[in-house]
Amino acid sequence: MAKERSGPTMADVAREAGVALGTVSRVVNGEQVGEEFREKVNAAIQQLGYQYNTSGRALRTDRTNTIALIIPNTINPYFALLVNHINIALEKRNYRMMLCFSEYDRDREAEFIRMARQNRVDGIIALSYNPRLEIPEGIPFVTIDRFFSSSVPCVAADNFGGGRLAAVKLKELGCTRVAFMRIGSTITNEPSKRRDGFISACVELNLPFDQIALEDGQPYEEFVKFLIRNTAKGKLAFDGLFVGTDSLAWQIIQTLKQMGIRVPEDVQVIGFDGIRMFGDQEPVLSTIVQPAQEIAETCVSMVLSGHMSNVPSLVCLPVAYAAGGTTRE
Amino acid sequence: MAKERSGPTMADVAREAGVALGTVSRVVNGEQVGEEFREKVNAAIQQLGYQYNTSGRALRTDRTNTIALIIPNTINPYFALLVNHINIALEKRNYRMMLCFSEYDRDREAEFIRMARQNRVDGIIALSYNPRLEIPEGIPFVTIDRFFSSSVPCVAADNFGGGRLAAVKLKELGCTRVAFMRIGSTITNEPSKRRDGFISACVELNLPFDQIALEDGQPYEEFVKFLIRNTAKGKLAFDGLFVGTDSLAWQIIQTLKQMGIRVPEDVQVIGFDGIRMFGDQEPVLSTIVQPAQEIAETCVSMVLSGHMSNVPSLVCLPVAYAAGGTTRE
DNA sequence: AGGAATCGATGAAACGTTTCATGAATTTCA
DNA sequence: TGAAATTCATGAAACGTTTCATCGATTCCT
Numbered sequence: 001m002a003k004e005r006s007g008p009t010m011a012d013v014a015r016e017a018g019v020a021l022g023t024v025s026r027v028v029n030g031e032q033v034g035e036e037f038r039e040k041v042n043a044a045i046q047q048l049g050y051q052y053n054t055s056g057r058a059l060r061t062d063r064t065n066t067i068a069l070i071i072p073n074t075i076n077p078y079f080a081l082l083v084n085h086i087n088i089a090l091e092k093r094n095y096r097m098m099l100c101f102s103e104y105d106r107d108r109e110a111e112f113i114r115m116a117r118q119n120r121v122d123g124i125i126a127l128s129y130n131p132r133l134e135i136p137e138g139i140p141f142v143t144i145d146r147f148f149s150s151s152v153p154c155v156a157a158d159n160f161g162g163g164r165l166a167a168v169k170l171k172e173l174g175c176t177r178v179a180f181m182r183i184g185s186t187i188t189n190e191p192s193k194r195r196d197g198f199i200s201a202c203v204e205l206n207l208p209f210d211q212i213a214l215e216d217g218q219p220y221e222e223f224v225k226f227l228i229r230n231t232a233k234g235k236l237a238f239d240g241l242f243v244g245t246d247s248l249a250w251q252i253i254q255t256l257k258q259m260g261i262r263v264p265e266d267v268q269v270i271g272f273d274g275i276r277m278f279g280d281q282e283p284v285l286s287t288i289v290q291p292a293q294e295i296a297e298t299c300v301s302m303v304l305s306g307h308m309s310n311v312p313s314l315v316c317l318p319v320a321y322a323a324g325g326t327t328r329e
Numbered sequence: 330m331a332k333e334r335s336g337p338t339m340a341d342v343a344r345e346a347g348v349a350l351g352t353v354s355r356v357v358n359g360e361q362v363g364e365e366f367r368e369k370v371n372a373a374i375q376q377l378g379y380q381y382n383t384s385g386r387a388l389r390t391d392r393t394n395t396i397a398l399i400i401p402n403t404i405n406p407y408f409a410l411l412v413n414h415i416n417i418a419l420e421k422r423n424y425r426m427m428l429c430f431s432e433y434d435r436d437r438e439a440e441f442i443r444m445a446r447q448n449r450v451d452g453i454i455a456l457s458y459n460p461r462l463e464i465p466e467g468i469p470f471v472t473i474d475r476f477f478s479s480s481v482p483c484v485a486a487d488n489f490g491g492g493r494l495a496a497v498k499l500k501e502l503g504c505t506r507v508a509f510m511r512i513g514s515t516i517t518n519e520p521s522k523r524r525d526g527f528i529s530a531c532v533e534l535n536l537p538f539d540q541i542a543l544e545d546g547q548p549y550e551e552f553v554k555f556l557i558r559n560t561a562k563g564k565l566a567f568d569g570l571f572v573g574t575d576s577l578a579w580q581i582i583q584t585l586k587q588m589g590i591r592v593p594e595d596v597q598v599i600g601f602d603g604i605r606m607f608g609d610q611e612p613v614l615s616t617i618v619q620p621a622q623e624i625a626e627t628c629v630s631m632v633l634s635g636h637m638s639n640v641p642s643l644v645c646l647p648v649a650y651a652a653g654g655t656t657r658e
Numbered sequence: 659a660g661g662a663a664t665c666g667a668t669g670a671a672a673c674g675t676t677t678c679a680t681g682a683a684t685t686t687c688a
Numbered sequence: 689t690g691a692a693a694t695t696c697a698t699g700a701a702a703c704g705t706t707t708c709a710t711c712g713a714t715t716c717c718t
Contacts, residue, residue: 006391006449006467009674020698025676034696054448055387056674059703062335064384073413075608080409084402087428096448099416099428119383119425120335138335247607254609277606278576279404280583338704349668354706363666385704388673 008048017044028052058120067303068098068116070109070126076247078273078290079127082144085296086125093304095122106130123303131187142303144295145190150313155298156190162288162319163197166242166270167205169286169321173268173328175240177208179230181223181252182244185213191244194272194288198242210238224255234260236267246271246285253285253326269326274319283324291317337377346373357381387449395425396632397445399438399455402430405576407602407619408456411473414625415454422633424451435459452632460516471632473624474519479642484627485519491617491648492526495571495599496534498615498650502597502657504569506537508559510552510581511573514542520573523601523617527571539567553584563589565596575600575614582614582655598655603648612653620646 010024017024017040026033027041044050058064067090074080087097098121100112109128113136116124123140126133135141135152147154170178180198182191195211202209212226230237236256243249249271253263263269264286274289276282283289294317302311323329339353346353346369355362356370373379387393396419403409416426427450429441438457442465445453452469455462464470464481476483499507509527511520524540531538541555559566565585572578578600582592592598593615603618605611612618623646631640652658 007446011674021675022677022699023697026697029676032696037697051443051446053388053674055384055391055393056703057676058384059382059388059674059705060676062384062703074403074409074416075413077406077409077607080403080406080412083409083412083428084404084430087403087430091430096427098425099412101413101416101420114380117336117380250607250609278406278579280579340704350705351669351707352667355667358706361666366667382704385673386706388675388704389706391673 006053008050009053010050012048013041013044013050016048017041062120063122064096064120065094066096066098066119066121067300068100068112068119068121068124070100070102070112070124070128072104072127072129073101077275077277078246078292081275081292082127082296085293086300089296089300093300095300095304102128102130104129106132109133123306125299125303129184129187129189131189140303140306142299144299147190147314153302153311153313153315154190155295155302155315155317157290157295157319158316159190159193159319160197160200162272162290163194163199163242164201165197165319165321166194166272166288167198167201167207169270169327170240170242170268171205171207173240175207175238175268177210177238178202178240178242179209179238180211180242180244181213181226181248183214183248184216186216191272194242194244220251223252227252227255227259231259231261236261239267241267241269243269243271246273246275246283246287249285249287249326263326264328268328270321271326274322283322284326286324286327287322289320289322291319335382337379338382339379341377342370342373342379345377346370391449392451393425393449394423395427395448395450396629397427397429397441397448397450397453399429399431399441399453399457401433401456401458406604406606407575407621410604410621411456411625414622415629418625418629422629424629424633431457431459433458435461438462452635454628454632458513458516458518460518469632469635471628473628476519476643482631482640482642482644483519484624484631484644485646486619486624486648487645488519488522488648489526489529491601491619492523492528492571493530494526494648494650495523495601495617496527496530496536498599498656499569499571499597500534500536502569504536504567504597506539506567507531507569507571508538508567509540509571509573510542510555510577512543512577513545515545520601523571523573549580552581556581556584556588560588560590565590568596570596570598572598572600575602575604575612575616578614578616578655592655593657597657599650600655603651612651613655615653615656616651618649618651620648 010021013024014021019037019041023033023037024041027038069086071079071083074083090097102109109130117136125142127144128146135148141152143152143154145156180195182195214222243252249269253269256263261267271285271287274287277284298315305311339350342353343350348366348370352362352366353370356367398415400408400412403412419426431438438459446465454471456473457475464477470481472481472483474485509524511524543551572581578598582598585592590596600614600616603616606613627644634640
């Protein structure tokens with residue numbers, strides 16, 4: 001059962017170098033140590049191939065240099081992108097990531113928070129659509145795209161601005177009547193503001209609009225019905241479409257194609273997230289790009305700054321429009 | 330510097346329950362304990378909200394219930410898919426994942442292996458194209474797609490079979506002259522067999538073929554030149570194309586489009602990996618699908634079986650063809 | 659009924675580290 | 689030059705857990 005005895009310990013190094021245990025510790029941690037001692041210790045470390053043991057340190061200091069990231073999965077490319085940037089940001093600061101896939105399941109989320117506690121992580125970053133998420137006490141906690149209360153910092157893109165931007169672009173591109181589509185109308189979170197921004201701009205711009213939002217659990221079929229309902233003689237009732245996420249936009253475009261409606265010739269589509277298929281220059285979909293890297297950096301630096309005094313409770317980062325193949329030049 | 334004192338310990342629980350420390354341990358670990366004691370202990374655990382401390386356990390047992398996964402990134406959707414399935418497979422077995430992004434950099438890989446050692450991970454799974462990767466001693470190590478030696482188990486898709494399958498499909502689809510393209514011709518690894526399989530089948534099927542493989546560091550431009558060289562009057566010299574990865578296939582298709590060559594009308598393209606854009610039913614690209622979930626399951630169960638006696642040194646899992654939009658029905 | 663065997667709780671040691679009070683050695687200052 | 693101040697290595701305690709030898713209590717057998 002027990003693993004074979006692992007490598008040399010600080011005590012071994014101390015013996016080899018002929019110094020005290022505490023001295024080895026101070027050398028390893030880069031603290032002030034006399035030149036001669038430092039050299040002897042380093043020599044012994046080389047000699048023995050010493051690698052320090054994280055568990056011992058964690059036990060003593062109660063710090064693990066680990067952050068838990070709770071996110072639905074990495075199959076959605078936007079989540080995968082976030083995971084990528086967050087991990088890189090953590091690594092730069094010598095932190096490790098404990099990755100937890102919620103699969104949109106709140107029981108799993110709760111379980112992961114418990115597990116994060118057990119593992120004494122130094123903080124948690126969560127991207128959750130669960131409105132009843134229980135924020136644990138005593139652990140720095142940062143959310144993405146979901147504002148809970150002013151005591152739980154939230155990092156999000158400028159969703160409202162992004163929504164506006166989409167409307168402005170569609171207008172610029174010559175659309176005369178537009179529609180908005182999204183999934184998940186029951187919870188109100190930061191991404192909901194995409195709709196608000198879009199509509200506010202449509203009103204300002206005098207751009208007629210329709211909208212459809214799917215309740216949780218409603219099948220995709222509802223979108224199809226909406227599309228059919230708004231189609232006459234193979235023409236959609238609108239010539240511009242803004243969709244809440246790239247993922248959904250992609251699905252809808254597939255459906256439109258099957259209905260014989262051409263994108264972007266018949267209808268121009270703008271998504272949200274900024275997915276680039278394989279690190280492509282130009283996105284497949286025209287889209288509102290979330291600044292994934294900045295979001296990641298911000299989350300990480302906020303969660304690591306701990307429960308410091310004046311962390312802002314909502315950080316809002318700028319978005320940009322990127323033209324892809326689903327709008328006309 | 331020190332974190333606020335964390336929760337109650339086993340000693341606290343023992344005191345509360347009026348039992349010995351060791352008894353608490355045995356209850357927590359689900360070992361044989363008298364009914365009355367178990368109840369008292371569980372009550373005390375509830376009472377105090379006790380959460381056991383992973384570091385203490387790890388220190389004592391030298392097991393961390395953590396596996397390191399070394400992989401280039403999660404931006405490539407295939408890698409993201411593997412990360413997803415590996416994490417799920419680990420979680421099912423109550424293991425955590427320490428995720429390390431190599432970014433194709435061998436110094437980073439070496440550093441991560443050192444770090445994995447420090448963290449006393451119970452095993453390492455690596456997807457690396459580095460031919461000189463230093464396999465650490467004394468830690469269960471499993472590779473994906475790269476065979477080192479019979480002492481280092483490797484899990485891979487049936488790359489040879491996949492290559493053959495691509496040729497067979499192209500023939501079936503009516504192609505009369507085909508080509509193969511890939512990146513990274515200097516290293517020989519499991520994915521190299523995609524070419525071997527493809528060519529072997531082309532020969533058998535009497536299907537004329539060309540090929541181009543880019544050396545490490547050669548720019549994508551070389552592909553473009555090859556394409557131009559093989560184009561006359563806006564027609565490619567071949568009508569079927571097999572590309573080593575979906576990612577590269579995607580790029581090449583973009584280029585072909587820019588050259589005014591239509592896919593699949595002028596040339597049919599088959600990629601490799603099995604990327605589905607957003608969990609789509611039908612892949613965007615016609616592709617040879619790697620069984621990502623089985624690969625993940627296999628890696629995990631092999632790495633966790635430790636340095637057991639008879640682990641096979643190369644596990645080869647079946648692939649399948651999936652038709653997407655880049656071949657004719 | 660009495661000794662052996664079984665069962666199961668106990669308490670202490672050990673894992674590898676950090677940290678802190680101690681004290682030796684050196685430097686500083688009058 | 690001598691006392692005070694400073695520097696810096698030392699060694700032990702502590703972190704929370706698992707594990708093992710010990711021992712008391714119960715059951716089993718003759």
